Amino acid sequence: MKKSIIPVLISLLFLGQLASASMSEHIVNYKIKAKLLPDEKAVSGQEVLTWLNNSDRPVEELQFHLYLNAFKNNKTTFITESGGAHRGFKLDKKNWGYINIERFAVAGGPALTGEIEYIQPDDGNEYDQTVMRVELPEPVLPQQTVTLEIDFYSKLPKVFARSGFYEDFFMVAQWFPKIGVFWKGEWNCHQYHNNTEFFADYGVYEVEITVPEEYVIGATGKRIKETSNSDGTKTYTHYQEDIHEFAWTACPDFVEFREPFRMENPHVDTEMILLIHRMHLNHKERYLSALKNGIEFYSQSYGAYPYQTITLVDPAPKATGAGGMEYPTLFTGGTMWWLPKGIYMTEMVTIHEFGHGYWYGMVGSNEFEEAWLDEGINTYSEIKAMAKYYGEDRSMINWGGLKIGDLVYQRAPVMASSRLDPILKNSWEFYSGGSYGMNTYAKAALMLLTLENYLGENVMADIMRTYFERWKFKHPTSEDFVAVAEEVSGQDLSWFFDQFLKSPNKLDYAIGRIRSEEIEDPEGIFDDELRAEGQKAEKGEQEEKGADKDKQEANNQDKEKIYRNEVMVLRKGELIFPQEILIRFDEGEEVMEKWDGRERWKRYVYFRPYKLESAQVDPEYKVLLDINFTNNSRLMKPNKLPVWKHALRLMFQFQNILSLFSF
Numbered sequence: 001m002k003k004s005i006i007p008v009l010i011s012l013l014f015l016g017q018l019a020s021a022s023m024s025e026h027i028v029n030y031k032i033k034a035k036l037l038p039d040e041k042a043v044s045g046q047e048v049l050t051w052l053n054n055s056d057r058p059v060e061e062l063q064f065h066l067y068l069n070a071f072k073n074n075k076t077t078f079i080t081e082s083g084g085a086h087r088g089f090k091l092d093k094k095n096w097g098y099i100n101i102e103r104f105a106v107a108g109g110p111a112l113t114g115e116i117e118y119i120q121p122d123d124g125n126e127y128d129q130t131v132m133r134v135e136l137p138e139p140v141l142p143q144q145t146v147t148l149e150i151d152f153y154s155k156l157p158k159v160f161a162r163s164g165f166y167e168d169f170f171m172v173a174q175w176f177p178k179i180g181v182f183w184k185g186e187w188n189c190h191q192y193h194n195n196t197e198f199f200a201d202y203g204v205y206e207v208e209i210t211v212p213e214e215y216v217i218g219a220t221g222k223r224i225k226e227t228s229n230s231d232g233t234k235t236y237t238h239y240q241e242d243i244h245e246f247a248w249t250a251c252p253d254f255v256e257f258r259e260p261f262r263m264e265n266p267h268v269d270t271e272m273i274l275l276i277h278r279m280h281l282n283h284k285e286r287y288l289s290a291l292k293n294g295i296e297f298y299s300q301s302y303g304a305y306p307y308q309t310i311t312l313v314d315p316a317p318k319a320t321g322a323g324g325m326e327y328p329t330l331f332t333g334g335t336m337w338w339l340p341k342g343i344y345m346t347e348m349v350t351i352h353e354f355g356h357g358y359w360y361g362m363v364g365s366n367e368f369e370e371a372w373l374d375e376g377i378n379t380y381s382e383i384k385a386m387a388k389y390y391g392e393d394r395s396m397i398n399w400g401g402l403k404i405g406d407l408v409y410q411r412a413p414v415m416a417s418s419r420l421d422p423i424l425k426n427s428w429e430f431y432s433g434g435s436y437g438m439n440t441y442a443k444a445a446l447m448l449l450t451l452e453n454y455l456g457e458n459v460m461a462d463i464m465r466t467y468f469e470r471w472k473f474k475h476p477t478s479e480d481f482v483a484v485a486e487e488v489s490g491q492d493l494s495w496f497f498d499q500f501l502k503s504p505n506k507l508d509y510a511i512g513r514i515r516s517e518e519i520e521d522p523e524g525i526f527d528d529e530l531r532a533e534g535q536k537a538e539k540g541e542q543e544e545k546g547a548d549k550d551k552q553e554a555n556n557q558d559k560e561k562i563y564r565n566e567v568m569v570l571r572k573g574e575l576i577f578p579q580e581i582l583i584r585f586d587e588g589e590e591v592m593e594k595w596d597g598r599e600r601w602k603r604y605v606y607f608r609p610y611k612l613e614s615a616q617v618d619p620e621y622k623v624l625l626d627i628n629f630t631n632n633s634r635l636m637k638p639n640k641l642p643v644w645k646h647a648l649r650l651m652f653q654f655q656n657i658l659s660l661f662s663f
């Protein structure tokens with residue numbers, strides 16, 4: 001085969017250019033040669049990894065993730081925790097997945113393959129081989145590097161939990177031996193659990209992918225080379241700096257579309273690459289327009305999208321288990337050819353997964369330990385983006401007369417939850433997958449929206465931009481997020497985060513009873529003195545503001561009927577949040593009260609020549625963490641009020657369709 005030097009020169013020039021604009025500290029440098037073996041449903045690979053010890057202590061052993069071993073047998077931690085099902089999909093027990101290390105050596109040094117040991121730092125399950133450790137012949141000193149040569153064979157499962165094959169569709173993810181993070185003086189390298197996602201260091205990936213020539217491929221990063229081989233295969237080389245993961249996909253049935261995306265303010269110049277399965281071609285525009293919206297929204301809200309490509313992969317129709325997953329500069333969406341236009345699942349998944357490029361891709365928090373920093377912040381962003389482009393009250397469903405916004409959709413599981421876990425917790429230690437999902441996605445998003453309503457939209461926008469700017473390409477923790485929120489808002493927010501991040505308890509304020517009672521003319525025996533003053537004040541614990549003044553005004557209006565109007569507000573949950581209470585009277589008068597919400601209840605009394613019409617706590621629905629809005633208001637004459645209940649009932653009917661998508 002003839003080789004040309006020109007592509008090599010071009011790629012060298014290109015690499016030089018990229019190297020000068022490094023955004024992250026390059027801890028890892030992976031060079032991987034991967035070959036797809038379609039008949040074996042496997043990938044054979046050779047990996048050369050250079051790892052930098054950027055800590056201040058010598059490192060004597062290395063730890064690696066071997067994620068595919070989660071699918072090796074029915075005794076692994078992932079399979080025992082999940083019961084062999086993930087997001088409604090079952091593992092096909094005729095197609096186990098695993099990763100074999102065929103050779104492991106320090107470059108220029110001895111093979112250490114025989115030294116590999118599997119460890120189980122989280123649960124001690126000896127059947128779990130998703131983490132390995134290797135002791136080095138000599139330690140890696142601070143600021144020194146070590147280069148490793150690793151030959152491996154990855155057998156893919158039938159699509160399950162994000163990766164695998166379905167017929168000739170391949171989603172090759174979590175597929176290579178991946179070094180853990182040496183963080184805070186020790187290895188942070190968790191096992192692969194049912195509820196965990198990932199954590200890794202930033203660096204450079206250069207991956208050569210060889211597939212039969214009829215396959216269309218997509219991969220993380222930018223394609224810098226493409227070669228046809230004499231054996232009927234093609235080799236594609238992808239390169240990307242400042243990322244912490246690499247995934248790719250291959251399928252002969254993909255149709256590829258490339259379209260530039262450019263915007264000013266902030267400046268973004270990237271290429272959108274859509275790999276859509278030919279069965280879904282009718283949804284090409286839905287995908288692309290949602291992706292454009294996503295790039296625009298996240299760039300404007302948090303910071304310009306900095307990479308030169310973004311690849312959207314539409315999995316094969318029966319490979320939905322690979323859908324709705326994020327990788328740096330590449331993500332998988334999800335659709336069904338029959339999905340009506342007004343059900344915005346495709347749009348929501350596209351925006352959500354693109355958004356992870358920010359809250360996972362660029363801000364590299366530890367998803368094993370603090371998943372809300374990724375899923376919660378991203379769901380918050382998704383709700384706002386969906387509202388902007390598709391309408392706040394209809395951003396999930398606007399179909400057949402039914403309108404449901406993403407916010408209402410996200411509130412449903414929080415309202416229905418058993419409150420067994422706080423938001424902040426190791427992902428594998430949640431009571432269940434449902435509790436993990438509800439807390440880290442929806443409840444965390446509602447927490448941030450509640451904070452936004454409390455601090456104001458502008459302050460919150462500053463917090464989010466500052467957090468992104470300060471922590472992109474680094475590993476922040478929840479404390480770092482709280483510190484930014486406090487610094488930008490200039491407020492102590494520990495009361496807020498201590499309650500809502502760390503407690504599983506509920507927030508629920510309600511109107512208790514309301515009543516208006518006519519004050520009768522005096523009857524019975526009175527001391528003269530008291531009679532001269534007018535009506536006798538009620539005894540009891542009432543401390544109503546301005547009640548005396550109200551009474552006097554009321555008394556001045558001779559011979560009119562006077563009512564004692566009473567509103568009781570209740571704190572029914574353990575959690576405390578300041579509340580506004582709107583009280584309406586018959587004659588149109590409105591009073592807005594502010595309550596710190598601390599006591600279990602609060603009484604408001606008004607003497608008026610007219611009666612109460614209604615009372616409502618949190619009338620603008622600012623406190624989105626309040627798990628029950630239907631008890632937030634009361635009318636004197638009951639009306640058909642529970643609009644929320646109707647919307648929710650209809651929404652539950654759509655839950656089955658919606659749950660086909662994972663995100």
Ligand SMILES: [Zn+2]
Pocket residue numbers: 352356375378663
């Ligand atoms: Zn997500």
